[in-house]
Amino acid sequence: MAGALVGGAFLSSFLQVAFDRLASPEVLDYLKGKKPVDRLLRKLKMELISARVVLNDAEEKQYTNPDVKEWLDELKDAAYDADDILDRIAFEALRCKLEAESQTGTNKVCPFSTSELQEMLDRFKDITENMNVLGLKEVAGGGGGVALPSSRLTTSCPEKRVYGRDEDKEVIFKMLQSNDVGGDEICVVPIVGMGGIGKTTLARFLYNDNLVNETFDLKAWVYVSENFDSFKILKTILEGVTKKTSDIQSLDLLQSKIRDALKGKKLFLILDNVWNENYNDWEELLNVFKCGAQKIKIIVTTRNENVASKVCTTPTQHHHLKELSNDECWVLFAQHAFGNRESCEFPHLEAIGKKIVQKCRGLPLTIKTIGGSLRSNLDLTHWEKILKNHLWDLPEAKSNILPALRLSYYYLPSHLKRCFAYCSIFPKNMN
Numbered sequence: 001m002a003g004a005l006v007g008g009a010f011l012s013s014f015l016q017v018a019f020d021r022l023a024s025p026e027v028l029d030y031l032k033g034k035k036p037v038d039r040l041l042r043k044l045k046m047e048l049i050s051a052r053v054v055l056n057d058a059e060e061k062q063y064t065n066p067d068v069k070e071w072l073d074e075l076k077d078a079a080y081d082a083d084d085i086l087d088r089i090a091f092e093a094l095r096c097k098l099e100a101e102s103q104t105g106t107n108k109v110c111p112f113s114t115s116e117l118q119e120m121l122d123r124f125k126d127i128t129e130n131m132n133v134l135g136l137k138e139v140a141g142g143g144g145g146v147a148l149p150s151s152r153l154t155t156s157c158p159e160k161r162v163y164g165r166d167e168d169k170e171v172i173f174k175m176l177q178s179n180d181v182g183g184d185e186i187c188v189v190p191i192v193g194m195g196g197i198g199k200t201t202l203a204r205f206l207y208n209d210n211l212v213n214e215t216f217d218l219k220a221w222v223y224v225s226e227n228f229d230s231f232k233i234l235k236t237i238l239e240g241v242t243k244k245t246s247d248i249q250s251l252d253l254l255q256s257k258i259r260d261a262l263k264g265k266k267l268f269l270i271l272d273n274v275w276n277e278n279y280n281d282w283e284e285l286l287n288v289f290k291c292g293a294q295k296i297k298i299i300v301t302t303r304n305e306n307v308a309s310k311v312c313t314t315p316t317q318h319h320h321l322k323e324l325s326n327d328e329c330w331v332l333f334a335q336h337a338f339g340n341r342e343s344c345e346f347p348h349l350e351a352i353g354k355k356i357v358q359k360c361r362g363l364p365l366t367i368k369t370i371g372g373s374l375r376s377n378l379d380l381t382h383w384e385k386i387l388k389n390h391l392w393d394l395p396e397a398k399s400n401i402l403p404a405l406r407l408s409y410y411y412l413p414s415h416l417k418r419c420f421a422y423c424s425i426f427p428k429n430m431n
């Protein structure tokens with residue numbers, strides 16, 4: 001799934017880069033004297049725009065419709081090739097500009113041909129035609145820019161299975177219920193733990209639980225991140241509970257709409273990835289909910305202990321998320337490394353796989369990443385090389401990157417490394 005997300009991120013960022021390239025002064029200048037190329041590129045741009053419009057819809061549907069997944073893969077492949085041609089065009093445009101400035105002429109062979117462009121255009125035409133056949137359409141938040149629909153990516157449970165969190169779920173439900181006795185209108189329970197330990201996954205697990213669906217009238221999920229923007233948070237809550245997009249600009253109006261929507265209702269709210277330690281901001285946010293709602297239960301996920309102490313309703317009620325046990329780690333690893341096949345089908349890899357898992361120190365993100373990267377190479381020598389790699393032992397503080405993540409990046413083929421470069425322009429809400 002993470003791969004699918006990275007793929008989606010790549011496509012959006014590729015399209016943005018492609019449009020920027022086509023609009024650069026050098027390329028525009030260069031195209032002035034080249035009608036056929038200019039015409040083909042304009043057509044190509046229109047095809048890319050059509051594909052971009054349905055990207056969000058396709059990214060969501062790929063999980064349930066294999067044809068859409070295949071369509072996205074084809075679009076991704078074509079995007080790589082288009083990226084290559086556009087790169088060469090931009091290079092040629094720059095070369096011509098520099099030559100014109102220095103008034104030298106080297107008569108180099110043009111690094112691309114119109115027939116190549118025509119072929120690329122035909123390929124994209126097929127892709128956009130199929131997108132109509134698949135019934136892909138524009139959805140709110142579409143357009144494929146940097147602002148990906150974080151709430152849609154995060155609320156459903158993309159994990160095939162959530163391991164070892166049943167007890168955590170029960171403990172948290174108990175904490176939420178124990179506050180009912182005191183008659184508190186608003187109850188906040190923070191889930192605290194380091195990055196990659198599974199806070200968001202646990203929150204999703206709770207959010208999708210039947211008990212929540214049966215107990216609460218309304219649910220909302222907000223990905224908060226470092227930038228604690230109260231207006232944005234409230235707007236996402238309103239959109240979540242009304243299930244409609246909103247273009248409200250005024251804070252007053254927003255607050256009153258939320259109050260109307262919550263009156264007499266029970267709300268289950270997740271605020272994912274909160275960093276803000278400012279108590280006043282938090283109080284102001286909660287004030288909006290003091291509005292005659294029957295019950296409001298809020299789960300906050302955070303890496304920061306201070307945030308947890310500031311937001312929790314009862315000082316003892318933080319939920320510290322622990323690492324997964326060895327056995328849980330192993331099944332999670334096997335799921336990602338061996339896919340649908342059983343680990344016992346690979347007896348020569350079991351012992352070494354278990355040693356690799358131990359190096360992951362119970363962190364699901366690490367296990368999933370390293371398991372996923374080993375999946376493409378089920379060869380004992382390769383696994384031994386990974387186990388012995390010195391990158392495991394580099395202190396985390398030096399690079400601020402978990403060793404396994406660094407390691408899995410290191411072994412990626414170069415075209416995938418490029419994806420990461422594109423991904424780095426995205427906001428931090430991709431799991």
Ligand SMILES: Nc1ncnc2c1ncn2[C@@H]1O[C@H](COP(=O)(O)OP(=O)(O)O)[C@@H](O)[C@H]1O
Pocket residue numbers: 002159161162163164165193194195196197198199200201202332364365366368431
């Ligand atoms: N209990 C679990 N079972 C299976 N996969 C998990 C579990 N916890 C986390 N993961 C996987 O590990 C990754 C990181 O988890 P996440 O919840 O995003 O961590 P955090 O929010 O603490 O940074 C996710 O891709 C998720 O799919």
Ligand SMILES: [Mg+2]
Pocket residue numbers: 199200201272273301
């Ligand atoms: Mg998270």
